[in-house]
Amino acid sequence: MKQFMDKDFLLSTPTAQTLFHEYAEKMPILDYHCHINPKEIAEDRKFENITQVWLGGDHYKWRQMRTNGVDEYYITGDAPDREKFQKWAETLTKAIGNPLYHWSHLELQRYFGYHGILNGDTAEEVWNLCNAKLQEDSMTVRNLIKQSNVTLICTTDDPIDTLEYHKQIAEDPTFDVQVLPAWRPDKAMNIEKPEYLDYIAKLSEVSNVEVNSFKGLMDALRKRMAFFDSYGCRASDHALEYVMYKPATEAEVEAIFAKRLKGETLTELEKNQFKTAFMISVGKEYNKLGWAMQLHYGTIRDNNTLRYNQLGPDTGYDCINTYDCSQEMAQFLNALNITDELPKTIIYSLNPSVNAAIGTVIGCFQDSKAVGKIQQGSAWWFNDHKVGMTNQMTSLANLSLLGNFIGMLTDSRSFLSYTRHEYFRRIMCELIGGWVENGEYPADMKALKEIVEGISYNNAVKYFGFNL
DSSP, X not given: OOOTTOTTTTOOSHHHHHIIIXXXXXXXXXXXXXXXXXXXXXXXXXXXXXXXXXXXXXXXXXXXHHHTTOOGGGTTSSOXXXXXXXXXXXXXXXXXXXXXXXXXXXXXXHHHOOOSOOSTTTHHHHHHHHHHHHTSGGGSHHHHHHHTTEXXXXXXXXXXXXXXXXXXXXTOTXXXXXXXXXXXXXXXXXXXXXXXXXXXXXXXXXXXOOOSSHHHHHHHHHHHHHHHHHTTOOEEEEEESOOOOOXXXXXXXXXXXXXXXXXXXXXXXXXXXXXXXXXXXXXXXXXXXXXXXXXXXXXXXXXXXXXXXXXXXXXXXXXXXXXXXXXXXXXXXXXXHTTTOOOEEEEEESOGGGHHHHHHHHHTSOOTTSTTOEEEOOOOGGGOSHHHHHHHHHHHHHHSOGGGOOOOOOOOSOTTTTHHHHHHHHHHHHHHHHHHHTTSSOOOHHHHHHHHHIIIIIHHHHHHTOOO
């Protein structure tokens, strides 16, 4: 029996162990997509206790606590932090096979030096140990980033953001990790939202462009893109609940936008025609700027209306949409490619059954402008576990070039979640090592080193064009 989460955790063969310990483990981290708050980096926040770090905003954990019958008072409610931590510790005991079990213990090992088991009985010990450690200067946000060997972080930012904290970080000579904005224009696209007109008014104000037409909207966004680009932005990010409809004419899109400005209700067709026009328009701008376009889709959001009304979005009530929109994705990419304006694109689907479909779609639009120009993104959200990551990389290897894959990202709001890169790298080395051990790939350590270090870090640096 192997020891619980020892140095060879998830590494069952000598080749996998060599690939991880000699190559993957030593590589820095490039977190090209996350949801951490740049304000906390700028101010070098120090957390008061482990509950603030672990349970504040983490809907992954919230879902499992609810599944364990925990009252909302101990999850998002006003219960004392110590009691919330106790409820999480008791829930974790039952999370066998869940990545949260591994992530939680990796974080305890790497950041707190605790190699025991967290459960209801040890919660008090772990609570005291973690909270004492968090008071040390080594556990401020910036020091957590540094000790995690992170070289660059891309946050997620709205077009109307001032980017003041990015400026503050960039001008601080005492912190050499790059913290760059990533463009997330969902609020400018989601024309059906009740708050849309208020948002457009704010966009007009910050861009100094009167947004009274679709053309005006694009003009305002272009100005904001230039502003983001001046701060080193190299990527956009989109949450799509649709992918592609038959494009409308310019006149039809202007009419749809004018109708919404009047406060009139749009049909589903009009909403989707507008969003299609929006995505094609911004995609062309990304191509001009050399940005990568990240597309996240396959989600049904906010399914629990009762809880949504109480808690709002991003609180753990989303699920996988099983609809396969591969045809629409291909049409969308083609609509940009037909005029040679398709930017570098990363496609993430929450539906793991479309891995193979994505693998074939991306192969239709590769070209010599960038190595691996169109990427299948890392296993995302409900799929970032051992089985999901293994299946995603296996499918990508079967249908494309795994050696060009840009690898893992945290997609997280936690400054301790960099252990997810270690988790991913161990799974990746186990997969590749297994192929070598089985005689499916030669034990060519020079080639394997390039592949493993590329997927771990180097490929993403080259793909986004970061200056590191």
